[in-house]
Amino acid sequence: MNRIVDHPILGHLEETEMVTITVDGEKIQARKGEMIAAALIATGKQYFRRTIKLVEPRGIYCGIGRCTDCVMKVNGIPNIRTCITPVEEGMVIESQIGVGTWGRG
Amino acid sequence: MSPRLVLAPGEGVEQRMEKREIVVIGAGPAGLSAAIEAARTGAQVLLVDENSKPGGQLFKQIHKFFGSKEHQAGTRGINIGTHLLSEAENLAIEVWLNSEVCGIFNQQDVWIVRDKMHSVTVQAERIIIATGATENSVNFPGWTLPGVMGAGAAQTMINLHRVLPGKSVLMIGSGNVGVIVSYQLLQAGADVKAVVEAAPRLGGYGVHTAKVRRAGVPFYTSHTVLEAHGKEHVESVVIAEVDSSWKPIPGTEKEFAVDTICIAAGLTPLVELSFAAGCEVFYSPALGGLIPWHDEQMKTSVDSIYIAGDVSGVEEASTAMEEGKMAGISAATSIGYVSSDDYSTKYIQIAQRLASLRSGVFGQKRMDAKLAIVNHQRG
Amino acid sequence: MDKNAGLKITGAPSLEELHASACYRLPSKDCNKTLAVIECIEGIPCNPCETACPQHAITIGSEITNIPVVDWDLCTGCGLCVAACPGLAIYLKNYNYNEETSLITFPFEYYPLPEVGQSVTMANRFGEEICVGTVLKVLTLKRNDKTAVISVSYPKEFFEDVITMKRLKRE
Numbered sequence: 001m002n003r004i005v006d007h008p009i010l011g012h013l014e015e016t017e018m019v020t021i022t023v024d025g026e027k028i029q030a031r032k033g034e035m036i037a038a039a040l041i042a043t044g045k046q047y048f049r050r051t052i053k054l055v056e057p058r059g060i061y062c063g064i065g066r067c068t069d070c071v072m073k074v075n076g077i078p079n080i081r082t083c084i085t086p087v088e089e090g091m092v093i094e095s096q097i098g099v100g101t102w103g104r105g
Numbered sequence: 106m107s108p109r110l111v112l113a114p115g116e117g118v119e120q121r122m123e124k125r126e127i128v129v130i131g132a133g134p135a136g137l138s139a140a141i142e143a144a145r146t147g148a149q150v151l152l153v154d155e156n157s158k159p160g161g162q163l164f165k166q167i168h169k170f171f172g173s174k175e176h177q178a179g180t181r182g183i184n185i186g187t188h189l190l191s192e193a194e195n196l197a198i199e200v201w202l203n204s205e206v207c208g209i210f211n212q213q214d215v216w217i218v219r220d221k222m223h224s225v226t227v228q229a230e231r232i233i234i235a236t237g238a239t240e241n242s243v244n245f246p247g248w249t250l251p252g253v254m255g256a257g258a259a260q261t262m263i264n265l266h267r268v269l270p271g272k273s274v275l276m277i278g279s280g281n282v283g284v285i286v287s288y289q290l291l292q293a294g295a296d297v298k299a300v301v302e303a304a305p306r307l308g309g310y311g312v313h314t315a316k317v318r319r320a321g322v323p324f325y326t327s328h329t330v331l332e333a334h335g336k337e338h339v340e341s342v343v344i345a346e347v348d349s350s351w352k353p354i355p356g357t358e359k360e361f362a363v364d365t366i367c368i369a370a371g372l373t374p375l376v377e378l379s380f381a382a383g384c385e386v387f388y389s390p391a392l393g394g395l396i397p398w399h400d401e402q403m404k405t406s407v408d409s410i411y412i413a414g415d416v417s418g419v420e421e422a423s424t425a426m427e428e429g430k431m432a433g434i435s436a437a438t439s440i441g442y443v444s445s446d447d448y449s450t451k452y453i454q455i456a457q458r459l460a461s462l463r464s465g466v467f468g469q470k471r472m473d474a475k476l477a478i479v480n481h482q483r484g
Numbered sequence: 485m486d487k488n489a490g491l492k493i494t495g496a497p498s499l500e501e502l503h504a505s506a507c508y509r510l511p512s513k514d515c516n517k518t519l520a521v522i523e524c525i526e527g528i529p530c531n532p533c534e535t536a537c538p539q540h541a542i543t544i545g546s547e548i549t550n551i552p553v554v555d556w557d558l559c560t561g562c563g564l565c566v567a568a569c570p571g572l573a574i575y576l577k578n579y580n581y582n583e584e585t586s587l588i589t590f591p592f593e594y595y596p597l598p599e600v601g602q603s604v605t606m607a608n609r610f611g612e613e614i615c616v617g618t619v620l621k622v623l624t625l626k627r628n629d630k631t632a633v634i635s636v637s638y639p640k641e642f643f644e645d646v647i648t649m650k651r652l653k654r655e
Contacts, residue, residue: 059251063258312571321611371510
């Protein structure tokens, strides 16, 4: 678990409402309203997607919605910047290859 | 806002036309300060930001700022941010979040897309662009591996989102961003294995490097990163010493087992909007590269457009706030809200605080660079 | 690593740089007072230490880039400057805390904080482990805004070398 529960300046991480999201088929708990990327990093996810030509792994890079390294398929729509998109109850998040495919399945 | 393709009935790409006196683009420290200063004069202000929360990079700065009392020295960036937000609330400044400014036309029409779905054009008498700066990158074999990220990205994850992007970090770059984020990574519970600096001397303030050094983190000057290794994620990194032509010296390689590599290689002003709006370009290597030319009042070559903060040259949060105040009061004065006597007083106060922040061994370079801008003879 | 290479190479000031600066003075072995020691040797625009001291013992002046200087005739060792310094560059020292040990009171912004009476590892400017000390006091005042001020007694022979405590392991 990579959450920073106790921090010398920011204090203790308050408990909050949790939501359930599905990531590549696996159900995980996330803090309501947190960014998808943060929820995934909290579970120790190693990479978010793969490139099309060399099938290389990619994760976050800029962290603020500019570089598009962190994109994943969210509720059927690919290329969603996970670092600036908040989680919602029931969200379905999937890795994508290249620019991904549209629609579910 | 959950991403979706199908719009509900009644939603659509509306074209709305509105009018405001002053539109401030960017709600970071410069934009917030500009909006507050202008609103205080009685001008009608609209503050626009593409993010879901205001504050820019300010709410990630958990350390105490330098300066003097008038600069809010000794206060943590996060608390300065909270003060600014409550001042903006007290002044009932109109704020549009999740709103991206996509263009500025005819030097006055600000085209904004709200919530990725509503198109609005706001005709503004004055525009203040405070769009900040973006992190530079350093490329090396393996830099695309998950685990390699900007220092700002790591800072966002630990201080804003409260998650550790990694447990074992190599920091590239010893400027203030690199050493401050190294310290904050230690505070967050990560282990910083080393800070690497290509130049022969460290860049950041001595008090910042000293904090990191006494936590046991070694600094490697005249060193660069050669390559990162790992299968699905960073697993190790190799650095090497460089000679006076920046070439790696064979035999000086050192390997570290890390899961994170942070790149703190400087910032570049986000100037696309200003240039597209017609602002004259100026080149200032000391301040990050291409910036919009501006005068002492923070006005660009376009009479209706002002700038403030890192977009006008990369400095610090404290200078961003002062420049914001300067742009805010200057813009409001130019549309009649402030008498010229009152403006003179304010102008001098802000200019003095800026000069004070740009003094000393570190500040002099920035002071000289800023003077070069305002003194530039425009064609 | 050459500890004398200096602040801009190692990240920490060398003893030579400190002794050559206007701010740094180490209390002498005959002195029984707890006094402020400042390691701020670059001229950056910053003066909260001057403003924080109730005795006006620290002087920077109108040019806020001046190096701070402490007047030990006025310093009462209250420690307000220790937390006020944004660079965490000030601590208090007393060579003669008792027969065997000296005292250091330093700023600390890590989790977890130690407990009073705990034995802790003390470190030098390079983070090297130097000796074991005993925690005397852990001060967390609201006005210090999350900068804890910790007092530790430690063996006299390491008086100048020790300037901080090694971070404790998180659970």
